[in-house]
Amino acid sequence: xxxxxxRTPHATRxxxxxxxxxxxxxxxxxxxxxxxxxxxxxxCDLRDLVGADLSTVSKHLTVMRKAGLLDMEKRGLxxxxxxxxxxxxxxxxxxxxxxxxxxxxxxxx
Amino acid sequence: xxxxxxRTPHATRxxxxxxxxxxxxxxxxxxxxxxxxxxxxxxCDLRDLVGADLSTVSKHLTVMRKAGLLDMEKRGLxxxxxxxxxxxxxxxxxxxxxxxxxxxxxxxx
DNA sequence: AGACTACTTGGCATATTCGCCAAGTAAAGC
DNA sequence: GCTTTACTTGGCGAATATGCCAAGTAGTCT
Numbered sequence: 001x002x003x004x005x006x007r008t009p010h011a012t013r014x015x016x017x018x019x020x021x022x023x024x025x026x027x028x029x030x031x032x033x034x035x036x037x038x039x040x041x042x043x044c045d046l047r048d049l050v051g052a053d054l055s056t057v058s059k060h061l062t063v064m065r066k067a068g069l070l071d072m073e074k075r076g077l078x079x080x081x082x083x084x085x086x087x088x089x090x091x092x093x094x095x096x097x098x099x100x101x102x103x104x105x106x107x108x109x
Numbered sequence: 110x111x112x113x114x115x116r117t118p119h120a121t122r123x124x125x126x127x128x129x130x131x132x133x134x135x136x137x138x139x140x141x142x143x144x145x146x147x148x149x150x151x152x153c154d155l156r157d158l159v160g161a162d163l164s165t166v167s168k169h170l171t172v173m174r175k176a177g178l179l180d181m182e183k184r185g186l187x188x189x190x191x192x193x194x195x196x197x198x199x200x201x202x203x204x205x206x207x208x209x210x211x212x213x214x215x216x217x218x
Numbered sequence: 219a220g221a222c223t224a225c226t227t228g229g230c231a232t233a234t235t236c237g238c239c240a241a242g243t244a245a246a247g248c
Numbered sequence: 249g250c251t252t253t254a255c256t257t258g259g260c261g262a263a264t265a266t267g268c269c270a271a272g273t274a275g276t277c278t
Contacts, residue, residue, distance in 0.1 A: 015136075018134060020207050021134040022134045025131045030127060044255085053239080058255060085206065085207050090206070095200065098194050152226095163226090165267050168226085183225090186224045187223095187224065
């Protein structure tokens with residue numbers, strides 16, 4: 001593919017949008033993001049939440065952090081992750097507002 | 110993987126959120142969604158926009174339609190696609206509001 | 219009817235993502 | 249220093265996504 005990014009006017013903006021959207025486009029990562037809305041969590045808490053290997057969860061968190069979604073902080077043996085921006089809440093509201101549209105004849109503000 | 114969906118309380122809601130988010134998590138599909146904010150377009154217009162094969166564009170549109178993002182309508186030889194819900198605009202605003210957070214010390218409403 | 223245009227669908231090769239295991243790092247406790 | 253706990257990173261097989269070509273469908277036009 002000849003790189004869409006190099007042909008469109010809003011290349012950089014779109015690339016960043018894609019990174020953010022992709023970081024949320026996976027069941028485990030979405031569950032992590034939702035959990036973090038309640039406050040910071042250590043990796044082992046999130047492992048229990050998604051029920052995957054610790055290494056798998058760690059890699060998901062790396063994806064989200066590199067997209068700009070998360071901050072991390074090491075305290076003692078634990079590493080705590082938290083949302084960089086609480087407005088992620090609004091983001092999900094936007095998505096949910098799209099969902100009723102899946103049924104015909106439903107209005108959507 | 111033992112299906113996250115079957116273990117979480119908001120399984121169905123999350124599955125639909127994932128479908129919507131995934132439908133936007135690709136450069137061509139994001140570009141299509143952005144273009145459709147200005148109004149309906151036929152498939153050949155969108156092919157010119159993303160610069161891919163017509164069949165490729167058609168498949169992208171199918172993904173977006175099945176996620177509940179788009180409506181389609183055939184008129185004459187053309188098929189026109191449009192956003193089911195104009196609030197997709199808000200959705201992108203939410204994403205962009207997340208982006209400044211990628212730089213440290215930036216506040217985000 | 220036959221030709222042409224605008225798509226959609228099937229199939230397949232390539233690319234990307236995912237998840238586990240194994241190995242490595244870093245802090246805490248003894 | 250040695251052990252344990254909490255995590256990260258490397259690697260690799262398996263699953264999923266992507267994109268093109270070829271073939272099929274459905275209107276339009278003459």
